Amino acid sequence: MYSSLRRILNICLCMKTRRSKSRLVSKDGRCNIEFGNVEEQSRLVFLADIWTTILDLRWRYKMTIFISAFLGSWFLFGLLWYAVAYLHKDLPEFNPPANHTPCVENINGLTSSFLFSLETQVTIGYGFRCVTEQCVTAIFLLIIQSILGVIINSFMCGAILAKISRPKKRGKTITFSKNAVISKRGGKLCLLIRVANLRKSLLIGxxxxxxxxxxxxxxxxETIILDQVNIEFVVDAGNDNLFFISPLTIYHVIDKNSPFFETSADTLLQHEFELVVFLDGTVEATSATCQVRTSYIPEEVLWGFRFAPIVSKTKEGKYRVDFSNFSKTVEVNTPHCAFCLYNEKASRTKSNKGYENPGFEHEEHDEANDTKM
Structure with a gap:
């Protein structure tokens, strides 16, 4: 009854303070941080590393740049082709003679110049418009546009392909439990988190x-905001080279070296912290490394609970994972704090070893008096 009442009070307190809580890492792994007053020279560094800048852009900005790059280059070279025809007096408005050989056949205005620029850069070549050997300038312009068109195609298509195949998308199929729980595991007080791989392909290493x-x-x-403390998580099978084919429960042992050692069930919500959990691995299909992360604030850590079973075996002999119980928790008996658990163990050890009790008074009895008739 007391634990249920405490749970209700914790939920009420959580609802009141949730709006005021801020977190550095969201549940889906995005970082909530803003950079201000960045110098102009530092901003130019983003242009120096244009490839990474393009990859980090959102899709709407990337597609805007993609369309603008092609349309801009077609229109720019269209103007140049029109200028060549204008300077060579190939346009109909100059009334060229019948034996006049233009630089580019069948360019009659700005629209036809744009179409010829499009045909040249994307190598369509309908055969109606073509460069003649009459004008050297047109030949050089054709070479320049062809080379520049190949560069634009390679860069933009490569950027889109790299954006699609980024291992960041693979991280979307790795999910963490909504809450972290604190309960006993293996006789020790532990903080437990459940993580699952939604794909059958493994994460290597x-x-x-x-x-x-x-x-x-x-x-x-000195006040240090966002001070970082290492938290070691382990799995029963080992922390490295996880066999990540089914959901795993990772846990952190709350011992004397843990920053949670002085935390109790009553003071948990009074602390201000954010626990960020990282999972690094190599995608089996592409051999690219990826990182998945999530975070937990005090309101998302449940004291005195454990995760419900999720893996079962069917009659056909197959293993079945029920994700409806993935974040489901079950209330269990849990020590009030880690200090209480270790004191309890210490007292049991002393009693088993037969340590003397200072409060015990020893009285001597005279055996002769006891046996005297």
Whole structure:
């Protein structure tokens, strides 16, 4: 009854403070950070690394640049072809003689110049318009546009292909449990998180670790915002080279070296921290490395719960994963704090070893008096 009432109070407190809580990493792994007052020279660095800048752009901006690059180059060279025809007096408005040989056949205005630019750059070549050997300038312009067209095609098509095949999309099929739980595991108080791979293809060389972000004050009086503390997560099969074919429950042992050691069930919501969990691995299909991350704030850590079973075996002998229970939790008996658990273990060890009790008073009895008739 007491645990249920405490759970209700925690939920009410969570609903009140949820709006005011800010987090660095969202549940889907996006970083909530803003850079201000960046110098202009630093902004130019993004243009120097134009390839990474294009890859990091959102799709709407990328497609805008893609369309603008092609349309802009076609229109620019269309103007140049029109200028060549104008300077060579090939246009009908100059009334060229019958024996006049133009630089480009069948260019009659700006529209036909644009069409010829389009045909040249994308190598369509309908055969109606063509460059003649009369004008050297037109030949050089044709060479320049052909080379520039190949560069634009290679860069933009490569950027779109790289954007589609980025391992970041593979991370969308890795999911973490909505909440983290604290309960006993193997006789130790642990913080547990469940993670699952929604694809049958494996992540090779998987590695799981965590960072605890909180505000700390140094002995010198310096306040450090977003101070990072390493959190070690382990799996029963080992932390490295995970066999990630079914959902795994990773856990952090709350011992004397853990930053959660002084936290109790009553003071958990009073702390301000953000636990960021990372999963690094190599995509089996593309051999590209990817990183998946999520975060938990105190309101998303449930004390005294464990995860419900999720893997079962069918009558046909196959293993079945029921994702309806993926984030479902079950309330269990859990020590009030890690300090309480270790004190309990220490007292049991002392009693088993037969340590003397200082409060026990020893009295001597005279055996002769006891046996005297």
């Amino acid at each position: 998987g590695h799981i670790y965590g960072k605890l972000l909180k505000t700390t004050v140094t002995p010198e009086g």
